[in-house]
Amino acid sequence: MIDTSQSILQAVSVHRMGGSDNQRELILSKSSLAITDELLTKLLTSYFLANFNAPEYYSFKSSGGDLSTNPLFSYVSGIFNDKSTLHRQSIEIANHLQATSQHPNIKSGDLYIAVFSGVSIDNVLFDAVAIVKAENKDSFLKLQGMADPFSLSAEEGINIRKLDKACLVLDTQEDEGYRILLYDNTNKLEAQFWKDDFLRVVPQSDAFYHTNNFMNLTRQYIGDQLDGEFSVSKTDKIDLLNRSMKFFKSRDQFDQHEFESEVLGDASVIESFRNYERSLMTGDDIANNFEISAQAVKRQARVFKSVLKLDKNFHIYIHGNRDLIEKGFDPGTNRHFYKIYFDQET
Numbered sequence: 001m002i003d004t005s006q007s008i009l010q011a012v013s014v015h016r017m018g019g020s021d022n023q024r025e026l027i028l029s030k031s032s033l034a035i036t037d038e039l040l041t042k043l044l045t046s047y048f049l050a051n052f053n054a055p056e057y058y059s060f061k062s063s064g065g066d067l068s069t070n071p072l073f074s075y076v077s078g079i080f081n082d083k084s085t086l087h088r089q090s091i092e093i094a095n096h097l098q099a100t101s102q103h104p105n106i107k108s109g110d111l112y113i114a115v116f117s118g119v120s121i122d123n124v125l126f127d128a129v130a131i132v133k134a135e136n137k138d139s140f141l142k143l144q145g146m147a148d149p150f151s152l153s154a155e156e157g158i159n160i161r162k163l164d165k166a167c168l169v170l171d172t173q174e175d176e177g178y179r180i181l182l183y184d185n186t187n188k189l190e191a192q193f194w195k196d197d198f199l200r201v202v203p204q205s206d207a208f209y210h211t212n213n214f215m216n217l218t219r220q221y222i223g224d225q226l227d228g229e230f231s232v233s234k235t236d237k238i239d240l241l242n243r244s245m246k247f248f249k250s251r252d253q254f255d256q257h258e259f260e261s262e263v264l265g266d267a268s269v270i271e272s273f274r275n276y277e278r279s280l281m282t283g284d285d286i287a288n289n290f291e292i293s294a295q296a297v298k299r300q301a302r303v304f305k306s307v308l309k310l311d312k313n314f315h316i317y318i319h320g321n322r323d324l325i326e327k328g329f330d331p332g333t334n335r336h337f338y339k340i341y342f343d344q345e346t
Contacts (some may be wrong), residue, residue: 001055001121002049002050002052002053002119002121002291003121004050004120005120006047006048006117006118006120006125007116007119007157008117008118009041009044009114009116010043010116011032011083011086011114011115012028012032012033012035012044012086012112012113013033013086013087013091013113014110014111014112015028015091015094015110015111015113016108016110016111017098017101017109017110018101018108020158025148027332028091028094028095030089030299031279032090033128034273040041041085043160044160047132047163048130048132048168049111049116049119049130049168051163051183052166052168052181052183053155055205055208055293055296056182056209057177057200057203057209058180058181058182058183058199058204058205059177059201059202059204060072060174060180060199060201061200061201062071062100063175065150070110070177070200071092071096071200072093072199072200073177073178073270074167075089075184077174078319079113079115079129080127080171080174080314086113086115089113090113093131094111094113094209095266097111097133100197100198101172101179101193101198108135109134109135109136109164110134110158111119111131111132111134112130112131112132112133113129113130114130114132115127115129116129116130119168123163123169126171126172127146127170128169128170129168129169129171130166131166131167131168131169131199132165132166133164133166133194134158134163135164135165135186136159136164136203136220137156137158138159139152139155139156140154140156141153141171142154142155143313153166154345162185163183164184164186164327165183165184166183167183167199168180168183177201179204180193180196181202191287202299206293206335207291207292207296208293208296210254210278211248211292211293211307212293212299212300213281213287213288214256215296215304216300217250217276217280217281217320218241218244219244219281219300219304221276222240223237224283224296225272225276226240226269229272230272232293233326235318235338238318239308240264241264241304241305242304242319243262244330245260245297245301245304247263247301248300249297251292252291253289253290253291254289254290254291255288255289256288257288258291259275272313273306306319324342325338325341326338326341
């Protein structure tokens with residue numbers, strides 16, 4: 001998704017963050033890093049940018065419509081307005097992160113703030129600010145010497161292929177809180193702290209958001225609510241999931257009335273689904289018409305399970321016509337069975 005071939009790392013600052021895991025205090029650096037080595041620049045660019053690959057955008061959240069009440073918005077705006085202030089703003093960001101890192105599970109680590117130009121997303125170039133927190137260190141072996149005798153030492157450092165926490169703020173849509181990509185490879189509690197307490201961001205109401213939201217809602221309704229109100233079999237539920245996925249894959253534009261008519265069909269089920277939707281979603285979360293995001297459909301395809309699990313012996317993958325599978329009971333063996341019809345074995 002991100003093309004870094006034209007990206008230029010203009011400046012980067014780093015600070016040592018304290019954490020309750022080792023009672024370490026915040027250590028602020030006095031100046032930005034002086035990086036002149038071309039290989040190191042390429043490695044840092046890859047480390048800071050390469051892991052942002054999901055088209056799920058966020059924006060800084062405002063209070064009462066005033067974005068300046070969000071500290072991160074103010075600090076990042078300061079960097080975009082004058083990139084020479086990067087280090088000064090990075091100190092403010094580090095202090096803000098330290099102030100919000102009060103939970104006992106929050107780890108210490110190294111905080112990097114970097115500014116880029118030429119970050120290409122969907123063939124559009126942006127200036128960008130990357131905020132990266134490296135918490136986990138790996139051990140490395142280093143062999144030294146050009147000829148025998150060699151010496152071997154163990155060192156500890158960051159694995160540039162393992163990003164922990166990061167956000168990438170694109171210099172666009174400033175009036176709406178910028179366009180932001182997130183990455184968090186830690187547990188749910190820490191992810192909530194990074195997103196909600198430190199960054200204070202909310203999802204953008206775009207095609208990806210609405211598609212992902214509605215497909216999540218559909219999957220949850222079929223899995224959690226449907227058989228509580230109606231007599232449905234597991235194969236019926238799988239059939240509904242398959243028809244839902246087929247609907248989203250076959251269209252560019254979503255219309256809820258079409259979805260309800262073609263996928264849910266029964267008027268009682270439609271009313272039940274609408275009640276479930278109203279109980280979980282409000283305001284901007286509800287959209288009856290929107291452009292369907294192919295990326296969101298692809299993501300949801302991983303969790304729309306069409307597998308019928310029978311004891312520990314069989315898994316039946318149901319991809320098509322529901323009428324070609326029948327459930328029965330054999331009183332002779334006192335066991336249930338499925339009868340499957342097909343034309344050709346491959």
